[in-house]
Amino acid sequence: MSLTKTERAIIVSMWGKISTQADAIGTETLERLFLSHPQTKTYFPHFDLHAGSAQLRAHGSKVVAAVGDAVKSIDNIAGALARLSELHAYILRVDPVNFKLLSHCLLVTVAARFPADFTAEAHAAWDKFLSVVSSVLTEKYR
Amino acid sequence: MALLGERKRKDLSFLQFTRLLVVYPWTQRFFDNFGNLSSASAIMGNPKVKAHGKKVLTSLGEAIKNMDDLKGTFAHLSELHCDRLHVDPENFKLLGNELVIVLAKYFGKEFTPQVQAAWQKMVAGVSIALAHKYH
Numbered sequence: 001m002s003l004t005k006t007e008r009a010i011i012v013s014m015w016g017k018i019s020t021q022a023d024a025i026g027t028e029t030l031e032r033l034f035l036s037h038p039q040t041k042t043y044f045p046h047f048d049l050h051a052g053s054a055q056l057r058a059h060g061s062k063v064v065a066a067v068g069d070a071v072k073s074i075d076n077i078a079g080a081l082a083r084l085s086e087l088h089a090y091i092l093r094v095d096p097v098n099f100k101l102l103s104h105c106l107l108v109t110v111a112a113r114f115p116a117d118f119t120a121e122a123h124a125a126w127d128k129f130l131s132v133v134s135s136v137l138t139e140k141y142r
Numbered sequence: 143m144a145l146l147g148e149r150k151r152k153d154l155s156f157l158q159f160t161r162l163l164v165v166y167p168w169t170q171r172f173f174d175n176f177g178n179l180s181s182a183s184a185i186m187g188n189p190k191v192k193a194h195g196k197k198v199l200t201s202l203g204e205a206i207k208n209m210d211d212l213k214g215t216f217a218h219l220s221e222l223h224c225d226r227l228h229v230d231p232e233n234f235k236l237l238g239n240e241l242v243i244v245l246a247k248y249f250g251k252e253f254t255p256q257v258q259a260a261w262q263k264m265v266a267g268v269s270i271a272l273a274h275k276y277h
Contacts, residue, residue: 028255035259104239108258111246118247120164121182127165 001132007125008074014117014126015071018110022068025109026060032105040098067106070133081136089140096141099134106130159195160186162240169233198237205268212271220275231273238265 003011018025034041034049047055066084073080088094107126111118163170164182173179176190185191201219208215223229242261246253 032255032258035255036262104243105258107243108246108253111243112250112253115247115250120161120186123161123243124165124182 001128001135003074003125003129003132006121007128010122010125011071011129012074014110014114014122015068017114017117019068021113022064023057023061025106025113026062026064027057028060028109029063029102029106030056030060032108033102036105037098037101040101043092043094043098063102067130067133070129070136074129077132078136078139081133085137085140088137093141096134096138099137103127103130103134159198159237160188160191161244162237163191165240166236169236172227172229172233202241202268205264205271209264209267212267213274216268216271217275220272223272224276231269231276234269234272235265238262238269241265 031051041049047053047059049056066081069080070077078085107123107130110126111123163173163179163185170179173191173194176194177188178184179188179191201216204215205212223231242258242265245261246258249257
């Protein structure tokens with residue numbers, strides 16, 4: 001699965017807007033993830049996951065920053081996320097099913113904050129892009 | 143589940159089943175006789191798709207009225223989707239998540255993480271109910 005020129009253009013242009021609220025989006029995405037899919041909290045026993053927690057905010061920022069790195073290197077996502085890919089494969093070992101859940105919650109957050117931009121084409125492009133990101137992050141698992 | 147009460151009062155008619163066919167094009171496999179599905183705009187304007195979307199929404203409305211017995215409410219539809227329509231239940235999950243995203247788009251800030259969580263439970267329940275009679 002690879003992104004078409006049009007899809008890349010949509011993502012890059014929307015990222016311009018999204019990045020202005022990056023930290024808030026990261027935090028909100030994680031809040032949504034932990035509330036809708038509580039089993040994902042099992043990966044964070046060492047975190048304070050209450051709304052407004054500094055750890056939640058910091059981690060949300062990290063996640064969105066990584067998505068941003070993928071956008072900035074949209075022609076070479078595997079290269080941009082190589083280190084994160086190894087981290088997830090050898091250290092974090094988050095079950096692959098969870099990448100879909102996180103992607104979904106990110107889409108919900110973006111849809112809620114940028115409704116006019118979130119057309120069907122934009123939705124399709126983002127869903128595909130996050131699929132590619134998820135694939136890259138799990139490609140070294142075995 | 144009390145949060146869902148809010149949603150009952152909203153007019154669901156703007157929700158689009160059509161988006162499923164755009165975002166997950168392989169779902170078009172069930173709609174060969176729907177005519178032109180060749181592009182996003184063709185899909186969004188296709189009258190058969192819109193009509194089917196209305197049917198789906200009506201069913202979801204029934205689900206909201208019968209939240210305590212989803213399996214009973216969807217028993218007949220479950221048999222239909224298995225025996226006649228041959229729809230992989232994975233598609234119910236796709237539609238459920240796509241519905242959640244459309245709700246987020248239309249309700250924006252109101253679609254808080256808590257409201258989303260209630261809806262995720264709802265669509266999960268509907269998916270399970272629709273798959274319940276599969277054999």
